[in-house]
Amino acid sequence: MRGAVIGVAPGGIITGRIGVARARWCNLALPAAPARAEPAPEVSLAIGPEPFKNVMKLWASGVSVVVNRSDRELQAITVSSFTSLSLTPPLILVCIETESRSHEGLILAGCFSVNILGDAQSAISDMAAGRRGPEGHSLPGVAHTTATTGAPILKDALAWLDCTVVARHDGGDHSIFVGRVEAAAAGNGAPLLWYDRDYAGLVRSKRRRAD
Numbered sequence: 001m002r003g004a005v006i007g008v009a010p011g012g013i014i015t016g017r018i019g020v021a022r023a024r025w026c027n028l029a030l031p032a033a034p035a036r037a038e039p040a041p042e043v044s045l046a047i048g049p050e051p052f053k054n055v056m057k058l059w060a061s062g063v064s065v066v067v068n069r070s071d072r073e074l075q076a077i078t079v080s081s082f083t084s085l086s087l088t089p090p091l092i093l094v095c096i097e098t099e100s101r102s103h104e105g106l107i108l109a110g111c112f113s114v115n116i117l118g119d120a121q122s123a124i125s126d127m128a129a130g131r132r133g134p135e136g137h138s139l140p141g142v143a144h145t146t147a148t149t150g151a152p153i154l155k156d157a158l159a160w161l162d163c164t165v166v167a168r169h170d171g172g173d174h175s176i177f178v179g180r181v182e183a184a185a186a187g188n189g190a191p192l193l194w195y196d197r198d199y200a201g202l203v204r205s206k207r208r209r210a211d
């Protein structure tokens with residue numbers, strides 16, 4: 001039978017598959033799916049870029065620099081869209097603009113490091129964001145080393161992750177790169193923050209948990 005099958009996996013996760021004959025969990029057969037895929041309905045943009053940016057600028061984040069090796073050169077891009085994805089296996093993701101030079105560099109290199117910047121490292125962020133000229137992306141004068149994958153790691157970063165690219169997903173004008181963490185290290189100190197299109201520092205809440 002062709003049709004949509006909705007299953008509830010152990011743990012209550014709802015799964016769905018279209019046009020399959022059987023599901024492993026409790027099944028609900030719906031009308032058969034059309035034989036050919038129908039074009040996606042036209043989407044009207046609910047908001048323009050400015051209202052979108054005005055909301056996103058209120059989302060405070062850390063600042064990281066994603067580094068890969070390109071033609072034996074170090075290639076860096078400042079990235080705030082970085083987050084952990086999975087604990088087992090250890091996965092992280094970064095969102096990289098498709099037009100940036102790092103986008104192709106990451107695909108070709110197959111590995112990269114994520115370097116979390118400390119609060120005195122806004123100059124490195126500016127360089128990797130191209131705010132100090134095109135050479136900035138190669139971070140002249142910034143000491144680096146390697147760990148497991150061979151991707152350059154910034155020696156003075158507050159913390160770093162050494163990653164292998166395991167997946168890339170389309171995300172509009174960005175790609176989502178999923179990295180498996182092969183090595184990592186954390187130092188001590190305060191992180192550099194990004195908020196309202198500017199750098200910021202961390203002020204700890206007085207209501208910190210006792211543990």
Ligand SMILES: Cc1cc2nc3c(=O)[nH]c(=O)nc-3n(C[C@H](O)[C@H](O)[C@H](O)COP(=O)(O)O)c2cc1C
Pocket residue numbers: 063076077078079080081082095096097099100101102125128129130137174194
């Ligand atoms: C604080 C900050 C965070 C940024 N976050 C991202 C990001 O998450 N993804 C991204 O693609 N670009 C991000 N950018 C912009 C890129 O760093 C910048 O466009 C890039 O370095 C340009 O690279 P290109 O010269 O290779 O095109 C960020 C810039 C700054 C200053």
